[in-house]
Amino acid sequence: MTTATDSFDMQPPRHSRWEPMRATTLEDARRRTDFVRMLRFALIGLAAALGLIVVIQLLLNNSNAEPEAVETVGENARMINPRFTGRDEGGAPFTVTADTAIRRRGEALNLTELENPRIDFEMLEAIDQSADGVLAETGIYDSEARTLDLDADVRFRTRSGYLFRSEDARIYLGEDRVVGDSAVEGIGPMGRIRADRYEVLDGGDHVVFTGNVVARIETDNASATTAPGTEDE
Amino acid sequence: QIGRSGGPLDVQAQNMDVFDAEGRILLRGEVDVIQGDTRLAADQIEIFYTPGGNAATAGGFGDISRIVATGNVFYVTPLERARGSNGVYEAASDTVTLTGNVVLTRGENVITTTRFVTNLTTGNSSFDGGESGERVRSVLFPGSENAGGSDEDTNE
Numbered sequence: 001m002t003t004a005t006d007s008f009d010m011q012p013p014r015h016s017r018w019e020p021m022r023a024t025t026l027e028d029a030r031r032r033t034d035f036v037r038m039l040r041f042a043l044i045g046l047a048a049a050l051g052l053i054v055v056i057q058l059l060l061n062n063s064n065a066e067p068e069a070v071e072t073v074g075e076n077a078r079m080i081n082p083r084f085t086g087r088d089e090g091g092a093p094f095t096v097t098a099d100t101a102i103r104r105r106g107e108a109l110n111l112t113e114l115e116n117p118r119i120d121f122e123m124l125e126a127i128d129q130s131a132d133g134v135l136a137e138t139g140i141y142d143s144e145a146r147t148l149d150l151d152a153d154v155r156f157r158t159r160s161g162y163l164f165r166s167e168d169a170r171i172y173l174g175e176d177r178v179v180g181d182s183a184v185e186g187i188g189p190m191g192r193i194r195a196d197r198y199e200v201l202d203g204g205d206h207v208v209f210t211g212n213v214v215a216r217i218e219t220d221n222a223s224a225t226t227a228p229g230t231e232d233e
Numbered sequence: 234q235i236g237r238s239g240g241p242l243d244v245q246a247q248n249m250d251v252f253d254a255e256g257r258i259l260l261r262g263e264v265d266v267i268q269g270d271t272r273l274a275a276d277q278i279e280i281f282y283t284p285g286g287n288a289a290t291a292g293g294f295g296d297i298s299r300i301v302a303t304g305n306v307f308y309v310t311p312l313e314r315a316r317g318s319n320g321v322y323e324a325a326s327d328t329v330t331l332t333g334n335v336v337l338t339r340g341e342n343v344i345t346t347t348r349f350v351t352n353l354t355t356g357n358s359s360f361d362g363g364e365s366g367e368r369v370r371s372v373l374f375p376g377s378e379n380a381g382g383s384d385e386d387t388n389e
Contacts, residue, residue: 160253161253162253188251188253188294189253189294190251190258190282190294191241191242193249195249202254204253205252205253205254206250206251206252206253207250207251207253208248208249208250208251209248209249209250209251210247210248210249211247212245212247213244213245213246213247213248213249213260214243214244214245215243215244215245215246215249216241216242216243216244217241217242217244217258217280218241219234219239219240219241219242219268219296219297
């Protein structure tokens with residue numbers, strides 16, 4: 001009796017559609033193997049090349065230390081009627097304004113040059129209102145350090161009644177402090193003073209004059225309170 | 234005041250600290266104060282004010298109530314020249330007091346003591362041993378112009 005399997009063996013194997021295609025000849029098989037090996041090498045080579053390119057790119061970027069200059073509009077950035085605000089240590093607000101402000105190309109972004117700077121600051125104010133509250137001819141405002149450097153014909157009055165005239169001053173807006181490293185002339189509640197340097201502390205309650213101090217102290221306290229240098233000597 | 238003529242104090246120094254709220258001025262470094270014909274010099278001089286001040290200012294500078302000089306104090310008037318370790322002017326009594334090793338010269342006359350007080354209103358001066366109780370020593374030249382002095386001086 002013949003069973004299903006015997007008849008199956010006798011006939012040549014028929015390929016069903018789901019069985020994998022076998023290589024028909026040994027030659028074909030070798031050719032396929034070579035092709036696959038070549039593909040493998042090619043892919044490995046390609047990966048190595050890509051890696052090399054990435055490394056070279058990184059090296060190029062690092063060697064290029066000079067950052068690209070920040071591009072600003074024209075030579076410098078010029079602002080009309082600039083306004084800078086902030087707060088001092090005690091939380092009191094201050095406002096710095098000026099006719100114009102200039103930010104020079106390539107200069108640190110926190111520094112701004114000012115023309116005819118003015119200030120609204122608890123500790124001090126301009127002397128003669130006729131000059132529209134101008135403190136000096138020029139200044140530099142540093143928004144990070146919260147300082148205002150004043151130059152050329154610096155004039156200001158502290159709230160405690162001291163008038164100062166000097167060629168430079170640095171106002172520490174965060175600390176209610178003013179320092180001047182050039183000759184100063186001033187009038188205080190007790191008289192007139194001239195010195196090489198000065199410092200105004202504690203919001204004006206403590207004033208220090210240093211170097212060749214010459215002062216005229218009034219004793220009957222008819223002390224003059226007009227601006228320094230604006231009346232007859 | 235440091236002199237009898239009054240008027241402003243012309244001051245020279247190396248440092249000047251003005252303490253507005255306290256009504257005090259601290260002068261340091263070769264301090265030289267001149268008022269009229271009187272001069273006070275010292276290493277350091279401190280000027281104290283009565284509170285208040287004129288209406289235009291908020292400062293605390295009324296009138297001078299006290300002047301304290303320390304270190305190499307010289308007090309020079311047209312008549313006499315005194316040197317001591319410390320000096321104090323008191324407005325209330327209008328007196329200048331020098332203490333420490335006081336040496337006073339008036340013309341050719343020399344007086345050494347430890348305390349010298351001169352009254353700017355009356356012009357009287359007095360010398361005494363102060364706390365140390367040291368005796369007052371003086372060399373007076375009867376013939377000299379200021380032997381008697383134009384003021385009534387008392388030796389205590």
